[in-house]
Amino acid sequence: MNLIEILSYGFIQRALLAGTLIAVLCSVLGVFLVLRRLSLIGDGLAHVTFGSTAIALALQLYSAASLLVSLPVVLLASLGILKLTEKARLNGDAAIGIVSAVGISIGIMLASVGGGYNVDLLSYLFGNILSISYEEVIIAAGLFCVVMVLLWLFFHDLLAISFNEELARVSGVRTNLISAVLVMLTALSVVLAMKLVGIMLISSLLILPAVSALQLARSFRACIVLAALQGGCSVVAGIFVSFLTNLPTSAMIVMINLLFFCCSCGVRRLITIRNIG
Amino acid sequence: MKRLNMVIILAVAVAVVFAGCSRQEQKESAKLQVVATLFPLYDFARTIAGDRAEVTMLLPPGMEPHSFEPKPNDIVRISRAGMFIYTNRYMEPWAESLLKGMDRQRLRVVDAGQGVQYLQNVAGDEHDHDVPGNHGAEGHAGVVDPHIWLDFSNAALMVDNILAGFIAVDPANAAYYRMNAAGLKGRLAALDQRYREGLxxxxxxxxxxxxxxxxxxxxxxxxxxxxxxxxxxxxxxxxxxxxxxxxxxxxxxxxxxxxxxxxxxxxxxxxxxxxxxxxxxxxxxxxxxxxxxxxxxxxxxxxxxxxxxxxxxxxxxxxx
Amino acid sequence: MPVEIVATERLACGYREGYVLEDISFTVNAGDYVGIVGPNGSGKSTLVQALLGLVPISSGSARLFGSRCDNFSQWGRIGYLPQSLHLLNPIFPATVAETVALGLLSLKRFPRRLTRQDRETVETTLDVLGVYDIRSKLIGELSGGQQQRVLLARALVNDPELLILDEPTAALDPETRERFYHMIADVNRSRGVTVLLVTHDTGVIGQHASKMLYLDKRMLFYGGFDDFCHSPEMSSLFGEHSQHLMCHRH
Structure with missing residues (x-):
């Protein structure tokens, strides 16, 4: 099958467009999250989304309307993770674990006491990169713009708190505010992007491009750019390889990210060996 | 499956306590209690049961069978029931572990799909011509299609299996159950006829x-x-x-x-x-x-x- | 009339277990070089962290440049080099130049963007502190001494009026340590930057400090360096030999 033909399908065009935008924004956010030891926040917030979607369905709010419940709940949960790390002196992974477990149990409880639903909850929860509609491409583009503009505005503040929180505060950075901005941007991205491309893709795109870039980057700026490049390229490559191999697209994108990560580790080893030799 | 097993062990533990506590207060209904997993079984069973037995459905509304996790109440219900009906081990692979620890002397388990000729390899690829006219997309060879009730002759067979269960558990009402089952099979046959003509x-x-x-x-x-x-x-x-x-x-x-x-x-x-x-x-x-x-x-x-x-x-x- | 830079009155800090610091009152004037000494766990780091608003004040008051520490906002006038350098994430991918540039954020308002002029300021500072050649290296790849110099550059890049250093030489070898103190002294003398230095290096501090603050939960001494050397109380605390070593200016 040739390239032109593959590109003639509307769903492929939309997958490439929305997928790349989401991948780039997840990869960039991921660099900050990995450095702040909040790598698993994507999975955690996805579980909270499951819980909040159960609330929404119990209130008879479907698809788009369910966001009215999910968004505020997940934003609050993200702040909850932050508060747990600050006030209860928990590590990020423990805080995420707590919030995620509570989220999923609320979902399971509601699914049981609510007397069931009109639809299967799980099947509505996760999108698929191949089933993105025109409206959702616009949502993805809007999300991309919002996240990128905020990251641009707060870039140095985010860099400062990731580097060292004490030093950041003495430089006049409002560390609590900036941390809140970071996790809330993540929450927004998880809630919206999960419905578009599914949670497996989101959580892996928050981690893998960032850790690969950390292997190779020679500056913070380069790290961000490398992560964004890997995220974007992995989606494009994943869609085409999925076409050639007839394997599921999301899983293929994750595997390509893993491949990139292995290559980064290899290159880093080579550089280290050469420097020693 | 490990997680499901854990849940079941927990649920059984809770259920035993629960059942022990509430035995006195709740007056045992004299009616036969029947639990069916999925909707077709539930619907067939309640038609056959009429007013002589109480049939409940295990799955909460809207849920896909594979997302199902039992609650303590479900275990209580099954442990109190005289009959448990499931479709087949392909549709409800969790049924077997769910029944572990149940008193099989008291509880009659009905495999409603017994005797059905299952479609094999249905989800094989486009080149699989074992079953003419049936092509799934992807999947693995040897996959069995568990949705047997969508062939109404199978549905009739399921009715027979369920009826046999009712008769074995509650022989006193056998004639009543037979009559209801015969009516249901008649309606299924008519449905089959309408499909044949309509399509x-x-x-x-x-x-x-x-x-x-x-x-x-x-x-x-x-x-x-x-x-x-x-x-x-x-x-x-x-x-x-x-x-x-x-x-x-x-x-x-x-x-x-x-x-x-x-x-x-x-x-x-x-x-x-x-x-x-x-x-x-x-x-x-x-x-x-x-x-x-x-x-x-x-x-x-x-x-x-x-x-x-x-x-x-x-x-x-x-x-x- | 000396200009007051730092002042505390009956300052106390503490957690639930009791006060870590109690009844601290002192004033630092422009151009002072204050050495803050005292035994381990005497509250030296807590004192500077309280001044910077990093730990809450339990009672009393503290002022920086005349405004209360708990709502201080003129961060551009301060340079800070913390003790907890080991907390720096070794895989953090920032270059030396990027790290130093972060020191300029205190001069910026939202949105904090760096201009070309800022980059020139960074390069000048890197040059002054002798780390220009390693400006493109990652901070995690440097030796302890280099890292410390980079962080000093970060603390100085905004041209602060007050420099607060918390045991800055803990990880350094003696020779590097010597050079580091000369650099601080030079900043104090030539630019008139007020210095607060928490240290264990009582031997070196004597060469540079104009005032001494001895802390052991309470403030046991605060005054000029010469008074410190002639205080019989300090002599008994340090032992005469140590006091002599400290006070013997080369």
């Missing part, structure tokens, strides 16, 4: 489904050429290539409608339909009912009548 003269026999493989039995019985987007396993996801292939299939077959399954998210179906420029029609797999349908008291035959209406529309069938 006899259609503009196309290509039945395209933008979801997981479900309607293979139905298609085989009425000589339709069934293609689904993806295989039986609800975890499987289609590849980009399979999506494109399906779009070409829709276009080349000249159909005007693509089918989606009720209760499940129609995202992928909608995408395919938009791509190929066709409309979407819903069919009910009948594993379960939505909450609203439960309240309306919809039955299996009602669902199938609605399916026939949509199928006839989708395949452009003419009335005789």
């Amino acid at each position: 006899a003269d259609c503009a196309t026999r290509v039945f395209l489904h933008g979801g997981h493989y479900t309607f293979g039995y139905l298609a085989r019985r009425y000589g339709l050429e069934y293609h689904s987007l993806s295989g039986i396993s609800s975890e499987s996801e289609p590849s980009a290539a399979r999506m494109a292939e399906m779009v070409r299939q829709i276009r080349s077959s000249g159909v005007h409608y693509l089918f989606a399954e009720e209760l499940l998210s129609p995202r992928l179906t909608d995408t395919l339909a938009a791509e190929a420029g066709v409309a979407v029609l819903k069919l009910h797999g009948a594993h379960n009912l939505g909450k609203d349908d439960v309240q309306r008291g919809v039955g299996f035959i009602d669902l199938m009548e609605q399916n026939l209406v949509n199928l006839r529309k989708g395949l452009a069938c003419r009335s005789k």
Whole structure:
């Protein structure tokens, strides 16, 4: 099958467009999250989304309307993770674990006491990169713009708190505010992007491009750019390889990210060996 | 499955305590208690039971069978019941572990699919011609299609199996149960006849489904050429290539409608339909009912009548 | 009339377990070089962290440049080099130049963007502190001494009026340590930057400090360096030999 033909399908065009935008924004956010030891926040917030979607369905709010419940709940949960790390002196992974477990149990409880639903909850929860509609491409583009503009505005503040929180505060950075901005941007991205491309893709795109870039980057700026490049390229490559191999697209994108990560580790080893030799 | 086992052990523990506490207060109903897993079984069993036994359904409304996790109450219900009905081990692989620890002397377990001729390899690829007229998309060889109730002769066989259970557990009411079962089988036969006639003269026999493989039995019985987007396993996801292939299939077959399954998210179906420029029609797999349908008291035959209406529309069938 | 830079009155800090610091009152004037000494766990780091608003004040008051520490906002006038350098994430991918540039944020308002002029300021500072050649290296690849110099550059890049250093030489070898103190002294003398230095290096501090603050939960001494050397109380605390070593200016 040739390239032109593959590109003639509307769903492929939309997958490439929305997928790349989401991948780039997840990869960039991921660099900050990995450095702040909040790598698993994507999975955690996805579980909270499951819980909040159960609330929404119990209130008879479907698809788009369910966001009215999910968004505020997940934003609050993200702040909850932050508060747990600050006030209860928990590590990020423990805080995420707590919030995620509570989220999923609320979902399971509601699914049981609510007397069931009109639809299967799980099947509505996760999108698929191949089933993105025109409206959702616009949502993805809007999300991309919002996240990128905020990251641009707060870039140095985010860099400062990731580097060292004490030093950041003495430089006049409002560390609590900036941390809140970071996790809330993540929450927004998880809630919206999960419905578009599914949670497996989101959580892996928050981690893998960032850790690969950390292997190779020679500056913070380069790290961000490398992560964004890997995220974007992995989606494009994943869609085409999925076409050639007839394997599921999301899983293929994750595997390509893993491949990139292995290559980064290899290159880093080579550089280290050469420097020693 | 490990997680499910844990849940069950916990649930049984809680249930034992629970049952012990509430035994005195709750007066034991003299009626036979029956628990059925999925909707078709529940509907058949309650028709056969009439007013002589109480039938409940295990799955909460709207839920896909594979998302099911038992609650302590479910275990209590089963432990109190005299009969437990499930479809088959392919549909409810969790049934077996659910029944572990139950008193099998008191509880009669009915495998409603006993004696049914299962479709094998249905989810094999396009080159698999073991079962003419049935093509799934992807999947693994040797996959068995568990949706047996969608072939109404199988449904009648399931009615027989359930009836045998009732007679064994409650022989005193055997005649009553037999009468109800005979009525139900008559209605199923009539339904089968309406399908046969309704689908006899259609503009196309290509039945395209933008979801997981479900309607293979139905298609085989009425000589339709069934293609689904993806295989039986609800975890499987289609590849980009399979999506494109399906779009070409829709276009080349000249159909005007693509089918989606009720209760499940129609995202992928909608995408395919938009791509190929066709409309979407819903069919009910009948594993379960939505909450609203439960309240309306919809039955299996009602669902199938609605399916026939949509199928006839989708395949452009003419009335005789 | 000396200009007051730091002032505390009956300052106390503490957690639930009791006060870590109690009854601290002192004033630092422009151009002072204050050495803050005292035994381990005497509250030296807590004192500077309280001044910077990093730990809450329990009672009393503290002022920086005349405004209360708990709502201080003129961060551009301060340079800070913390003790907890080991907390720096070794895989953090920032270059030396990027790290130093972060010191300029205190001069910026939202949105904090760096200009070309800022980059020139960074390069000048890197040059002054002798780390220009390693400006493109990652901070995690440097030796302890280099890292410390980079962080000093970060603390000085905004041209602060007050430099607060918390045991800055803990990880350094003696020779590097010597050079580091000369650099601080030079900043104090030539630019008139007020310096607060928490240290264990009583031997070196004597060469540079103009005032001494001896802390052991309470403030046991605060005054000029010469008074410190002639205080019989300090002599008994340090032992005469140590006091002599400290006070013997080369």
